Amino acid sequence: MLLFDKSLSQFEWIAYDKIDEIMDRMNAVNGMNCFQKQPSELLLPEEAVYQKPSIEMLKKDIIMRNRTQLLHIRNMAHRNALLFSYLFQRLFDFEEPGLTYILLHNAADITGGRSMINGSGIYFDQDKYYPHWYKNFFNKTISLFGPYAWRADDFYDAFNWKHEWTNQTIQEEDSGAGRNHQYTSRYNRRNEWYSKWLPDQTRNDQGRGKPVHTVQLLLADRMYKLRDVPQNFEFYGPPHPEDPQGPTLWTRPYFDCGRSDKWIISSVSPIVDIYPRHTEYRHLQSMRNLAVAVTHIDFLMTDINQCIEVGQTSAQTNDPQSKQPNLFAGTDKCKPTTRCEPLFGFGFRRGGYQCLCQPGFRYPPYQDGPFKGYVIEKATKEEYQNNFDCIKVE
Template sequence: YQLYPQYFLQSYFGLFPPRTRRSADYNSDLSNSSVYNNLSKNSRLPLLIDSVSKVNIITTLLATSSSIFESYIYPILALSCHFITKFLSSKQEDHIEKRRSKRATDEYPTRIASIMQLYNHLNYNPHICEFMTEDLLTMPGDVLHDADIQFESQARLALTLSHFLSSFYQIVNSDEDFPMRKAEVDLTDEQLIGEVLAAVASDHKVVGVGIFFDRGKFRNYRLPYFGPYAFRIENDINRKYAVVDWAGLPDGYENEIWFRTMKARWATNGDRSQLTEYWLKLFIRADYFGSALVPHESGFPLYFHAPELKHGQWFPPRFQCSQNHTLPRQWIVTYAVPFFGLDTLGINIEFKGVVRIDTYLSYLDINQCSMSHYVPNAFKGSDHCDYQSTLCEPIFGRGFLLGKYKCRCRPGYEYPFLDQNDFFLGDVLDTQWDILLSNTSRISSYDILKCRIAIASSIKPISFILLLSSISFAILLST
C-alpha cells in the first residue's frame, strides 16, 4: 500500500489506498466502501470525514464537475501525478546511491587487508607454508603494478644471460676446424654455474638466478634436464651463496608455471621474424701465438636472433616454499625469458630453455593513489587523502608497505599547521583512520588532517578596501 496515489487512470477510476493496513472489520465491509469508485457516474461517495485517510480529495471534489471539465482536468492531473511520482522515486534513488558511494569510498578494502595479512603472516611464520596450497601461496597478479619499471635492471640481467646463451648456441660450432687453432667447445656445467653465481652476486635485490634447459637441449648425456640455480642463503645482505641443480629436486622444474608458459609460447613458435637480429663483427687469432687478428672465415659479419625485454614475462608474487629447505623461503617476484639456439641440423632456430631471475617482493613499492579504472593495481584508491583539498603522491623507495604516500594541498588551499612539512604523511592518515573506525575511546584527528582554503597573510588591505567602499557608498547616498 502506497502513501500517495501512483497515477490517475484515463477511464476515470480513482485509486484510494488507505494509509494503514486493513483490519478484519474493514474487510467485512469491503463491498460497501470499495477503494475503487467509478467517477464517470454520479454515484454517492463516502463522507469526507469518514474517508479522509483513504479518499483522494482532489478526485472527490471533481466528481460532481461537468464532463467537459473532467475531460480537460484529468489528463493534466494524471501527467502532474506521474511527474511527482517519478521525482520522489528519483530523489529516493539518488539518496541511496549517495549513501552507497560514500560507504564504498570510506570502507577499508578487505582485499588489501587480506593481501597484507598473508604477506606478514608468512614472513613471520614461514614454516606454515607446508600446510598451504599453491593457490594460497600466490598473490593476485595486479599486485605487480609497475614491477616492469621498478625491476627493469633485474630483468635486463636475465636478458643479458639470454643473449649470451643465444649467441653462443647459434654462432659457435665446436666441430669447426681451424688451421693451427682449436674451435670453441660447448659450455660445460661448471661454466654455467659460474654464470648464475656471478649474476646473483651482482645485484642485492636478486634472490636467485637460474638457467633451465629443455629436455635433451643441454649436451649432458647423463641427465635429460639441467637447471643450475644460484641463490642467497639467508637474506639480501648476506654474502653466502649456494648453487643447486633444480632438476635434481623432488618436483623438478619442467612442471613449473613459468617454464610451462615460456615453453608453450616459444617451443613451437620460435620464428626468426618474431625475434630481434643482432650482428657481430667477430675477430679471431691469425695463428696459434695470436700475433694478429683476422675476421672470422665462415661468414663475416655474423648474426644471431635473441629475444627482447618484452618477450619475457612477469609472474605473480608467490611464497617459495621448499619442502626440503633447499631453496630460501621468501616472497619472490619471478621474471622469465627464453633463449634459443640452432637445431641439430644447424638450420632453424629452436627453443633451448628459460632464464629465470627472482627478486625480493619487499623491494616493490606500493602505489595507493587513485588511478584510472583500467589500470591493474590492487592498491589503487586505498589512500585516505581528502580529495577536495589534497592530492595524493606516492613515495618511492619504501618497499612493500602501506601508507607510503603523501597528501599535498591542491591549488587554492594551504597547509594549516606550522611545522617543517607542507604535506600530510600517509602513515599518520592511516593511523588516525584506524582509530576513527575502532571502538576505543581514543580521539581521532583524522578530520583535521586536510588543507584549508588559502587566505591573505594580513587583513589590513581588506580593511582598507572596505573603508573605501563605505566612503564611496556614503558619498553616493549624500548626492
C-alpha cells in the same frame, strides 16, 4: 615466523582493505608448511604488482622511480637470454659454457644486483641440454638441467657471529638434479615461470619465425692481439622489443617453497638454439626455445602504489603486459583537500605516499611540507579527523 605482527591495521577505525588481505595470505605460508598448502595458496593476484616495466610502456607511460628495480630485473633476464642464445649457436659443443660457467654467471647476477635480486637461473626444457662433458657420447642430452643461484638465509651460519641476516650469502644448485626436482611438472610448487615460454611447439621451419639478432664483435687472434675490423654475427634469440609479446614475461608473485622461502616475482625470457643438433636430416631441425633465463626479485622489496591513478593509466595503453589494474589503488588516507603522490623505497608496507595540497589550498602554518603517509597511517581516529587537511586560499 610471521612476516607481519598482525594483518589488521594499527587502529580499528581503518577499514580492512586489499593490503590486509594480501598480508593475511602471505602470513599463512612459511617454509615449514608450504609443502602442505594448495598451489593456489602459494600465489598472489597478478594485480599485486603494478606497472610492470616493458618496452611498450617505456615509450608511452611515465615510469615511477619505484619501478626501477623491476626494470633492472627485466633487463637482466633479457640480457641473459641474448647472451646464452648467442653462445649456444656460435660455439662448438666442447667450447660451450658448462655448469661452472653458468653457476658463476648466476652468482655474478646476484652480487651485481645488490639486494634487489633474490635469484637467477637458467632452466632447460626436458631432454634439451647437450652437456659438453659427455665426450664419449654422440647427440646425447640429459633429462633436466637448471643451474640456479639465490640469496640464502645465513642467520645460523657459524661464521655469522651476530646472527643477523647479512643478505650476502649465495646458495647454488642444479634444480634438475636429484629426486622430486621435476621443475617441468605442473605439480611443481615453484615453477610459475615454466609455462611462459616452454615447451616450445615450433614446427620444423629452419628458424623462420624466430627473431634474428645481430651483434658486432671485435675478435682477437691471440691474447692482446685484436683484429682491425669488427665482424657482424647473426643469431636467433628472444622476441624483439617491438613484438607484441615482448622479449620478457612476468609471473605472478609466488612463494619460493623449499629454497629461499620468500615471496618473489620472476622475469622470464627464452633462450633459443637449434634442435636436434647432430643430424644430416636438416628437415628435422628447427630453432626452438630450449631454455629460459629467469631472474627473481623479493616481493616485499617491491613498492606498492596506494594512490588512485589520475588520467590515462597503464591499463588503458596498448601494452598487453601493463593492462593489469592496481590492486592497492585507493587505499591511501589522503583527504579531499589533498592529492596523493607515491614515494620511493618503502617496499610492501603502508604509508609509501605523501598528501599534497590541491590547487587553491595551502598547508596549515604548523605544517612543513606535504603530509607523509606513514604518519597518517599511525594516527588515531581523533588525530586523523582534526589534522592532515589543507586550508582554502581566500
